[in-house]
Amino acid sequence: MILSYMRKKMKLNKINQRSFFRIIPVILLFMLIAGCAAKYPLISVNQVKDLKVDGYLPQKQYIIINKSLENPDPSDSDEVLTVLQFISQEKLQEAENYIQTLSGSDQNIMQFCKGLLHFYQKKYAVAYFELDKIEIEEYNYLRYLLIGDCMMEMNNKPVDKHFRKSEILLQFQKSMDTCHNEKIKEVIRIHIKYVQYGE
Numbered sequence: 001m002i003l004s005y006m007r008k009k010m011k012l013n014k015i016n017q018r019s020f021f022r023i024i025p026v027i028l029l030f031m032l033i034a035g036c037a038a039k040y041p042l043i044s045v046n047q048v049k050d051l052k053v054d055g056y057l058p059q060k061q062y063i064i065i066n067k068s069l070e071n072p073d074p075s076d077s078d079e080v081l082t083v084l085q086f087i088s089q090e091k092l093q094e095a096e097n098y099i100q101t102l103s104g105s106d107q108n109i110m111q112f113c114k115g116l117l118h119f120y121q122k123k124y125a126v127a128y129f130e131l132d133k134i135e136i137e138e139y140n141y142l143r144y145l146l147i148g149d150c151m152m153e154m155n156n157k158p159v160d161k162h163f164r165k166s167e168i169l170l171q172f173q174k175s176m177d178t179c180h181n182e183k184i185k186e187v188i189r190i191h192i193k194y195v196q197y198g199e
Contacts (some may be wrong), residue, residue: 016079019035024047028188030045040061040063040119040120041060041061041062041063042062042063042069042084043064043065043069044064044065044066044067044068044069044070045064045065045066045067045181045184046068047184048183048186048187051141059190059193060190061149061191061194062187062190063083063142063145063149064142064179064183064184064187065084065139065142066184067081069081069084069085079102079105079109080109080112080113080116080136081109081115082098083098083113083117084116085117086098087117087120091154092117092120092121095113095117096117099113099114099117102175103121107168108135108136109133109136110143111130111131111133111134112130112131112134112136112139112143114128115130115131115134115146118130119131119146119150124149124150124153124154124157125150125154127146127150128150128151131146131147131150132147139174140174140175140178141178141179141184141188142175143175144174144178145171145172145175145188145191148168148169148171148172148175148191148195149166151168151171152168155168165196169192169195171194172188172192172195175191176189178187
């Protein structure tokens with residue numbers, strides 16, 4: 001009887017070991033996906049309603065654009081939107097290759113696209129200097145939002161330039177002032193809260 005019990009227990013242990021080893025790849029895949037989640041999720045304005053929980057947006061530092069990332073207008077030849085689509089699909093190398101083809105385009109647009117890419121490559125100091133020296137009317141609200149976020153990130157690194165809280169808030173205020181969409185302003189306010197109250 002004892003022998004039979006021990007055999008059953010050994011058999012159960014083997015089953016448990018097999019189950020454990022089968023679940024390891026699933027756990028590793030989940031961890032990899034979770035690790036790839038961007039600190040600054042890229043969303044379009046039409047996603048705001050779907051993201052709300054009990055009428056409120058989760059307190060994440062979304063980077064929001066006023067055009068659709070999922071179903072872009074085929075007649076809209078927007079270079080910035082194309083780069084943003086590559087970034088949203090985590091195709092940073094494709095975004096870089098595409099930006100290199102823009103050499104004949106408007107230099108401000110090319111510079112803005114480079115700044116976007118460097119921001120998502122976590123090269124915040126490079127992105128800051130690229131975004132700070134251009135003017136791009138359609139995306140000025142986004143430019144100021146990204147500059148403010150670059151400043152915050154640079155403050156977290158001892159070797160980079162440091163900015164006062166008021167300087168960062170000024171960029172987010174400029175973002176609010178150049179934006180005419182209430183849903184986008186709602187997202188900008190979350191960035192402001194991060195500066196005022198921290199994470």
